[in-house]
Structures are given as structure tokens and as C-alpha cells.
Amino acid sequence: MINSVRNTVLSILNKNNYGYISPSDFNLFAKQAQLDIFEDYFYQYNYNINKENARASGTGYANITKGYEESINIFSESNFLVHSSINKFFTPSPSTTNDNYYLLNRVDIYTNLRANGFTNGTGTNELIDTLTDFIASGVKAGDIVLNLTDNTSSEVVSVATNVLTIDDDIFVLGDEFSVYSGSDISEAERVSQSKISLLNSSLLTAPSNTFPVYTQEEPYLYMFPKTINSYGAVKCQYIRYPKDPKWTYVALSGGEPSFNASSPDYQDFEIPISDEPTLVLKILQYAGMSIREVAATQFGQSLENLETQKER
Amino acid sequence: MAYLSEYQYYENDGNSPSNANWGSYQYVSLKDIVNNFMLMYAGNHSLVNNEERFKVLFHAKRGIQELNYDAFKEIKILELNVSNTLKYVLPSDYVNWVRISLYQNGVLRPMSENIQTNWSDAYLQDNDANILFDINGNILKPEFSNIDYERIKGTKKSIYLNPNNPQFDGFEGYYYDGEWYFDFQVGARFGLNTETANFNPTFKIDKKSGVINFSSDMAGELCILEYVSDGMEGGDDTQISVNKLFEEYIYAYIEYSILHSKLNVQEYIVRRAQKKKSSLLRNAKIRMSNIHPSRLLMNMRGRDKWLK
Numbered sequence: 001m002i003n004s005v006r007n008t009v010l011s012i013l014n015k016n017n018y019g020y021i022s023p024s025d026f027n028l029f030a031k032q033a034q035l036d037i038f039e040d041y042f043y044q045y046n047y048n049i050n051k052e053n054a055r056a057s058g059t060g061y062a063n064i065t066k067g068y069e070e071s072i073n074i075f076s077e078s079n080f081l082v083h084s085s086i087n088k089f090f091t092p093s094p095s096t097t098n099d100n101y102y103l104l105n106r107v108d109i110y111t112n113l114r115a116n117g118f119t120n121g122t123g124t125n126e127l128i129d130t131l132t133d134f135i136a137s138g139v140k141a142g143d144i145v146l147n148l149t150d151n152t153s154s155e156v157v158s159v160a161t162n163v164l165t166i167d168d169d170i171f172v173l174g175d176e177f178s179v180y181s182g183s184d185i186s187e188a189e190r191v192s193q194s195k196i197s198l199l200n201s202s203l204l205t206a207p208s209n210t211f212p213v214y215t216q217e218e219p220y221l222y223m224f225p226k227t228i229n230s231y232g233a234v235k236c237q238y239i240r241y242p243k244d245p246k247w248t249y250v251a252l253s254g255g256e257p258s259f260n261a262s263s264p265d266y267q268d269f270e271i272p273i274s275d276e277p278t279l280v281l282k283i284l285q286y287a288g289m290s291i292r293e294v295a296a297t298q299f300g301q302s303l304e305n306l307e308t309q310k311e312r
Numbered sequence: 313m314a315y316l317s318e319y320q321y322y323e324n325d326g327n328s329p330s331n332a333n334w335g336s337y338q339y340v341s342l343k344d345i346v347n348n349f350m351l352m353y354a355g356n357h358s359l360v361n362n363e364e365r366f367k368v369l370f371h372a373k374r375g376i377q378e379l380n381y382d383a384f385k386e387i388k389i390l391e392l393n394v395s396n397t398l399k400y401v402l403p404s405d406y407v408n409w410v411r412i413s414l415y416q417n418g419v420l421r422p423m424s425e426n427i428q429t430n431w432s433d434a435y436l437q438d439n440d441a442n443i444l445f446d447i448n449g450n451i452l453k454p455e456f457s458n459i460d461y462e463r464i465k466g467t468k469k470s471i472y473l474n475p476n477n478p479q480f481d482g483f484e485g486y487y488y489d490g491e492w493y494f495d496f497q498v499g500a501r502f503g504l505n506t507e508t509a510n511f512n513p514t515f516k517i518d519k520k521s522g523v524i525n526f527s528s529d530m531a532g533e534l535c536i537l538e539y540v541s542d543g544m545e546g547g548d549d550t551q552i553s554v555n556k557l558f559e560e561y562i563y564a565y566i567e568y569s570i571l572h573s574k575l576n577v578q579e580y581i582v583r584r585a586q587k588k589k590s591s592l593l594r595n596a597k598i599r600m601s602n603i604h605p606s607r608l609l610m611n612m613r614g615r616d617k618w619l620k
Contacts, residue, residue, distance in 0.1 A: 049356045049357075052356070052357060053356070053357060186343075189364060189365045189366065191364065191366065195366075199366060202370075203544075203547065204369070204370050204373045204374070204544075205366045205369055205370045205373075206547070208547075208549045209549075209550075210342070210343050210549040210550055211343075211346065211365065211366070211369055211549060213366065
């Protein structure tokens, strides 16, 4: 989509020989435009929920909320959070989960540790520990297997006495592992810093494994009760930021850079194709300002306003 | 949470204790209640929106506590031996008593709560009745007050018609198998105070101290305490549950509790929630009362009995 967007933008900008934007400028504007649209999804989603509550929205193809939900879900990720110390877990970040998060939507706590130990054998897609009886430990297909050495995870496919067949090949000899029940999950609730002390000292609502809570203090989540204190106990579903779009090119041909989609750092837009017109209009506004062409900016603005009004 | 298989129900999947799941189908767990409420009654298109789960949890537990006090009829029963100091320490989950009985010779004999006190604190005093203090200014107290001491020694008189009643003093009677029997005053006590006309030992509960104080004839006897708790199971959230007959009521209770304390909720919505809650409680109580035709029939069979 990125090449099509760039071509459209350039086509409009070049009308009457207004001007030209370089690939690096385009990439900067494209990032801003995509972030703008990405954030607008949440406002639009909320707007449409309110419309639904006012009985001013339809179902089926008229279910606009569903469309926004799907757009947001493009950026949904689920990852086990890396444990720091005691009840502290790192929030998703490029160094722990390879992405930045926009919002944490759900934090699940795995409460039932079935087995742990060190691998003393190897096999493709297998966890082998001759010192652990996985059957006696109650490990079942669907349980969660974690490699505590390199913070990776997988799922149990089948169980033998000392061998677990798992979904991914994540173990080498000597890795530390733990296995959590895949069905004993409690959702943790975020509470504000001002409430956590009161909550902890309340008899009726003190956090428990059944009803865990967490507070947030970047770059950590603090889990309560404090017995939630190891990698594999906390899995987070969150919405990450879109990756920065990058229009990549090979050597110039005829003075023009030639688009190259197979470049290693190539990155297309992640938002749906239906948002291409909005992308073009937003980039036009930035580009218009860049080349001091007010007409281009105004054109982008007026069309975007028109589009917004139509979508209400 | 999935339904239990027959094997899980009867044998707890081979785990110990094997009876852990017996009768569990009557109940719905606290976790289920909170989950179901958050799923079905809270959200973007519901009356309850943007409320923290811990509030739902709080109201769920409060609702369960209230139900435990009367509607549930889930009586806990504890048998303990009464010590020579005539004390019975209240159970750790005790909230209120239902019935206290002496278990003797295979028979339960319900006891009366003494209408007078049978225990007291006391301060040490000198001959002029001045209160005595220690060097830190704290009041000195004896181990037992006089009323306690006499009760424990067995010399305290009773206003109840039991062996410590002064009315029996000096009269001839028969002492058989630990009990006194007399040839008179049986069924002919005109002007009898029926409130105290009971032969069984008496008790008085010292709530702050957490003990039941008995009259002296309970020393070394077995006491059966029937009591109600608040259903909080010592704070173990996994063990807290509600009878399914009250499930809908609990949802209505949580909804009402949240709506009536929330800003900008129209009064008619609060009233509607309140009515729903109240009527569901009534329905559940009727269901719990277990009025079976067969039981009524058994009682009605005595209607033609001749009174002599």
C-alpha cells in the first residue's frame, strides 16, 4: 500500500509543478499520518459505542463499531511479561517483547504451576526432563510451557512421563523451564496507585490469586498478591503501536528512486486499505506545509473534514 | 469453569480429600459470580459501566454475607467440651448463635440464654472501695470477678429451675444418675416464671471476649453450638460460594448496590433495580423454605389426634 500512497501523494503534489518530497520526508510524514489514524480508531470506536447506546447504529454491514474493533485488533499482541524482581514485571517494550504498547488491554495470571526444572535431554519440539514425572504432576495438553532461560513460551501438545511434546522448538540442553496450567487463569485488574494500599488492607477486597490486581509504574507492572513473582505467571494482551512505515528504494533510475519492496527494512503501512484515502490526505497536509504550498494543505484538510462528516 | 465429570464429583479425580466435590452442584462460586456479572451485567451497553471489578467483588461478598446471616439457613455446628472454667471459645468464623445445647446421655438438651449476666470484669479495691492501680497507672484486676468465681466454684445460685436454684435447697429428693428428682412441685407451680422454668444449664455470651460462659453444671460436659457464619471461608476466595437459588439475587444485589451509589443514575433506574433485588430475594427465600406437600401431609395427619 505504501507505494500506492506515495504515488498518489506525489501525483497530487506534482500537479501544476507544486513540488516534490524526498523518500525520507515521505517516511516521516507517513509515520505521523499513520499514528494519527491509529489513535483516531479509539476515539471513533468510543463515538460509535455511544451511538449504539443511543440506538443510532445498526447491525450486520451497518455495524461500524465492529470495523473499528477489527482495525484495532490488527495491533493486538499477547505476550508473557518478563519478570524483573519480586512482583515486578516489565511492561511490553522493544527490549522485552519487541514492540511498544499503546494500551494494556488484559493481564492474565496463570495461577497453577504444575512443574518446573531443567531440561536434561533434547529433541525437536520436545521438553525432556527425566527427573520430572509430567503425568503425575498433572500436566495436560494445552498447558503453557515456558523457557525461563531465554523467556520464550509454547504450548503442550502431548504428555509422556518425562517428555512433553510442545508446539515450538524452544529448548536446548540445560534450559530452566516451568509448566503452568493453561486453564487456571485469573484476569488481573488495573487499580490506581491511590487505591492499592486501601485495597491491600481491605478484608473483603484484598487481592488474591482468584482476583489479582496490578499497578503500573513505568517500566513495570506491580502484581498483587506478591506471590505472583515468576516469568510465565503474567501474560498480557495489549495494543502495540504501528510499526514505522518505510518506503524503500534502490538506485535512482532517470532521477527517480525506484521502489524496492524486498529491502530488509521495508515496512508497509499496517492500517487497513480502507484508510488509504485518509492517509493520502494527511500526508498531503504535512507535505503541503513542507513545500510551502498552502493549496495542497487546504485540499487535504477540506477533503478529510468532508470524509469525517460523511462517516458520522 | 467446566462442569465436573461423575468421577471428579464422587472421587475428586482420585485426589485427596475424595469428598471435596460432594454437593458442590448446589453452589455457584464467587469467582463465577463476579465473572458472570462482569460479562453479562457490566459493559458498554449495560447499566453498569466503567466500574472496577473490586467494587463488584466487594458487593458480591457483602451480598453473600447478608444472605448467610438469615436467608441461607446454612447452620454450622461445632461440638466442644466445656472446660472447668466453664468457657467455650467461639469458633473463628462465628457471627451469631442459633442454638446451644448440652449433649448428655445421647440426647440434645437445648439451653436457655441466661436473662441475667453470669460474668463480669472486676477491679481490685481496698477496704474503702478505692480502686487500686499499679505503678504505671493501670487498674489492677483479679483473675476472676466474684460472680465468675462463684459460678466456676459451683456456689452461684440460679434463678432457673435447676439444681442451683435456692428453691431446691433443703428439700428432700432423689439423686439419680447425676440428676435430682423431687416428689413435688411438678406441674403445679402457680405463678411460675416460664422464662426461667428450665432445668437445663444456662449460658451467656461474652461477645467481646469471644467466649460462652456457662453455669456451673456444664463443667466437663459436651456442648453443641449451632451458629451462623458470614460465608467468607476465612478469606479464601476459592471456597466462597452461594446456593444457586440465590444466584440471580446476587447479580441483582450487586447491580442495585452499584447503581444506587453511582452519580447521575436516574432514580427510576435505581428503584427498578431495588424492586428487582427485593422480589428476587423473596422468591429465593420461598424456594429455600422447602415447603414440600409430603411434609405438610405428615403434619396434617396429626390434626385428628384427641387431646386428653
